[in-house]
Amino acid sequence: MEILKRVHAQNLVEWAKDKPEVVVLSADLTSSSEADLFRDTYPDRFYSCGIAEQNMLSIAGGMAREGLYPYVHTFAVFIYRRAYDQIAMSIAYPNLPVRMIGFLPGILTPGGATHQAIEDIAVMRALPNMTILETGDATDVESVLDVAQAVEGPVYVRMLRGEIPRLFDASEPMVFNRARVLSRGTDIALITSGICTEEAMRATNVLRERGVSIQHLHVTTLKPFTDPTVLEAAESAKYGVITMENHSIIGGLGTAVAEVMAEAGLGKRLVRIGIPDVFSHGASRQYLMKELGLDAAALVRKVEEVVGQPLGITEDDLAAVRLTAVHSDAKAEAL
Amino acid sequence: MSNQAKSLTWQDQVHRVARRIRMRVLEHTLNNNGGYLSQACSSAETLATLYLKVMNLGPSEAPMVPLPFPGVPGPGNKNYFTGAAYNGPRAPHLDRFYLSPAHYALVLYATLIEVGRMAPEGLAQFNQDGSSVEMIGAEHSPGMEVTSGSLAQALSQAIGVALARRLRGETGRTWVYLSDGEFQEGQTWEAMQFLSFYKLDSVGIYVDVNGQQCDGTTESVMSIEPLKARLEAFGARVFQVDGHDPDALAAPAELEPDGRPLVVLAYTDPCRGLDLLRERAPKLHYVRFKGPEEWQLYADELRKMQAEEGV
Numbered sequence: 001m002e003i004l005k006r007v008h009a010q011n012l013v014e015w016a017k018d019k020p021e022v023v024v025l026s027a028d029l030t031s032s033s034e035a036d037l038f039r040d041t042y043p044d045r046f047y048s049c050g051i052a053e054q055n056m057l058s059i060a061g062g063m064a065r066e067g068l069y070p071y072v073h074t075f076a077v078f079i080y081r082r083a084y085d086q087i088a089m090s091i092a093y094p095n096l097p098v099r100m101i102g103f104l105p106g107i108l109t110p111g112g113a114t115h116q117a118i119e120d121i122a123v124m125r126a127l128p129n130m131t132i133l134e135t136g137d138a139t140d141v142e143s144v145l146d147v148a149q150a151v152e153g154p155v156y157v158r159m160l161r162g163e164i165p166r167l168f169d170a171s172e173p174m175v176f177n178r179a180r181v182l183s184r185g186t187d188i189a190l191i192t193s194g195i196c197t198e199e200a201m202r203a204t205n206v207l208r209e210r211g212v213s214i215q216h217l218h219v220t221t222l223k224p225f226t227d228p229t230v231l232e233a234a235e236s237a238k239y240g241v242i243t244m245e246n247h248s249i250i251g252g253l254g255t256a257v258a259e260v261m262a263e264a265g266l267g268k269r270l271v272r273i274g275i276p277d278v279f280s281h282g283a284s285r286q287y288l289m290k291e292l293g294l295d296a297a298a299l300v301r302k303v304e305e306v307v308g309q310p311l312g313i314t315e316d317d318l319a320a321v322r323l324t325a326v327h328s329d330a331k332a333e334a335l
Numbered sequence: 336m337s338n339q340a341k342s343l344t345w346q347d348q349v350h351r352v353a354r355r356i357r358m359r360v361l362e363h364t365l366n367n368n369g370g371y372l373s374q375a376c377s378s379a380e381t382l383a384t385l386y387l388k389v390m391n392l393g394p395s396e397a398p399m400v401p402l403p404f405p406g407v408p409g410p411g412n413k414n415y416f417t418g419a420a421y422n423g424p425r426a427p428h429l430d431r432f433y434l435s436p437a438h439y440a441l442v443l444y445a446t447l448i449e450v451g452r453m454a455p456e457g458l459a460q461f462n463q464d465g466s467s468v469e470m471i472g473a474e475h476s477p478g479m480e481v482t483s484g485s486l487a488q489a490l491s492q493a494i495g496v497a498l499a500r501r502l503r504g505e506t507g508r509t510w511v512y513l514s515d516g517e518f519q520e521g522q523t524w525e526a527m528q529f530l531s532f533y534k535l536d537s538v539g540i541y542v543d544v545n546g547q548q549c550d551g552t553t554e555s556v557m558s559i560e561p562l563k564a565r566l567e568a569f570g571a572r573v574f575q576v577d578g579h580d581p582d583a584l585a586a587p588a589e590l591e592p593d594g595r596p597l598v599v600l601a602y603t604d605p606c607r608g609l610d611l612l613r614e615r616a617p618k619l620h621y622v623r624f625k626g627p628e629e630w631q632l633y634a635d636e637l638r639k640m641q642a643e644e645g646v
């Protein structure tokens with residue numbers, strides 16, 4: 001699997017080249033949110049706001065009123081927790097095209113509870129006019145700016161930084177409100193987002209070998225949540241639906257899927273894998289994913305529960321999986 | 336404004352408009368048995384000076400009688416409007432105005448009426464269901480452009496507007512009206528440090544330092560003094576003036592901008608022009624009459640004021 005570095009940093013510079021109305025605001029986390037190349041390339045369009053997120057978000061609203069497209073860059077947690085009222089009243093109420101690029105969502109940061117955005121989707125999903133996008137690989141990161149820019153109102157993006165894998169073919173960009181279909185199957189509908197998709201792909205490779213037929217969707221648009229692909233997958237799943245996300249099980253992807261299923265009157269089992277309504281602490285991504293049950297092994301256990309039989313899959317089996325970039329509707333994986 | 340009023344000096348016009356703002360807000364408070372009356376007493380001259388002397392605004396482009404509430408902004412609502420059109424057209428050389436303490440909306444509406452930008456009938460829609468003339472003004476309310484009822488957000492939003500205007504090379508200034516209580520909010524100070532850092536001297540701030548807030552006097556709730564020194568320490572160009580003196584209020588705006596954000600601290604009397612209010616001090620934030628007797632006292636006072644004004 002191809003691993004890329006600082007995808008957003010380079011992509012943002014290239015993408016914004018012919019967009020003079022795009023400005024970037026940062027709150028003292030410019031390199032940490034990969035806005036440093038933009039700052040150095042277009043200094044007149046970059047605003048250092050200091051460690052003052054409330055002012056920064058309201059300023060972004062004011063700029064957007066005047067026809068600019070502010071791309072606010074900082075850690076996800078400091079956007080929605082620190083400046084929620086400002087987002088609500090200076091940006092969301094007037095439906096202004098501010099793009100909030102939130103880095104290190106969920107347990108991606110070793111910074112502990114203060115730095116971990118674990119309920120950001122829940123909070124932002126409840127805000128009228130808000131659109132929420134989440135990236136899961138390099139291709140998502142490269143294409144999310146186009147998706148965000150096409151939205152009329154405000155957009156909150158869960159962004160990846162640093163070394164990130166390319167899970168999806170570079171020629172297949174993220175599409176607004178449309179899940180990527182990573183495999184087709186009829187036993188279980190597996191709906192994943194963000195970094196959990198990579199983890200799930202490790203498990204599905206092995207599960208498939210053991211005869212479990214999985215319809216695997218990678219969701220990038222968390223609000224609106226009206227993609228018919230989700231309900232179709234749930235309807236055709238013999239055993240039930242499993243969601244998997246780098247977020248609290250309350251208010252995120254799992255909740256959104258539950259709402260869609262319940263409103264459609266679909267009486268099927270739903271298992272939500274996510275941060276189990278607890279705060280977390282400072283540790284590595286791998287450690288926390290294991291501790292909180294967000295990893296491939298946790299998914300295997302849940303699949304065993306749902307299909308009602310042990311599958312005999314070991315940690316070694318999962319570690320041996322080598323992922324390659326897939327097309328969104330990969331023929332090879334269909335059982 | 337009548338021809339007779341037009342022959343007055345601008346200072347006399349400010350005083351005349353200010354008196355009429357107070358009367359109109361008092362009348363409204365009597366009719367509704369409640370209102371933000373002390374805010375009218377403290378801010379009348381400042382708002383009148385801004386509209387008559389300081390701000391370079393074009394004529395109103397909004398209907399004299401405000402349109403009904405157009406529904407909340409959103410992708411499905413193409414009919415949404417803001418109240419900015421009452422402050423004239425948008426043009427590179429013209430000024431903008433942002434009211435931060437949205438509960439001053441009643442005073443702003445009265446001001447718009449007295450300077451000829453809104454019809455008196457418009458005030459009858461105040462706080463009526465389905466009206467845009469809301470009690471806590473929002474961006475669809477006459478004279479308003481941002482939704483600032485959650486205090487301390489308008490200044491930052493105006494900074495965003497002013498930055499965009501600077502990028503476009505516009506010469507018009509961006510005026511923000513603040514209440515002194517907003518200096519208890521951290522965001523106001525974040526905004527002040529930003530203004531200084533970016534030398535955004537196209538932004539001018541007028542503050543109603545009436546020393547009053549919901550719980551009582553600012554001194555008793557959370558002192559903000561020495562406000563001038565604090566703001567100067569943040570790099571602002573600060574003028575502390577008598578908030579009922581039109582000349583003192585207008586003079587700082589005449590100065591050539593020098594890189595520092597301009598702040599005019601208008602020290603005001605929350606009972607100015609209505610001595611009856613002093614009996615209620617220090618609880619002046621929202622006036623609701625205690626009974627028919629008190630109501631009658633204020634009604635008599637209004638009649639006296641109207642007789643003196645000849646209206």
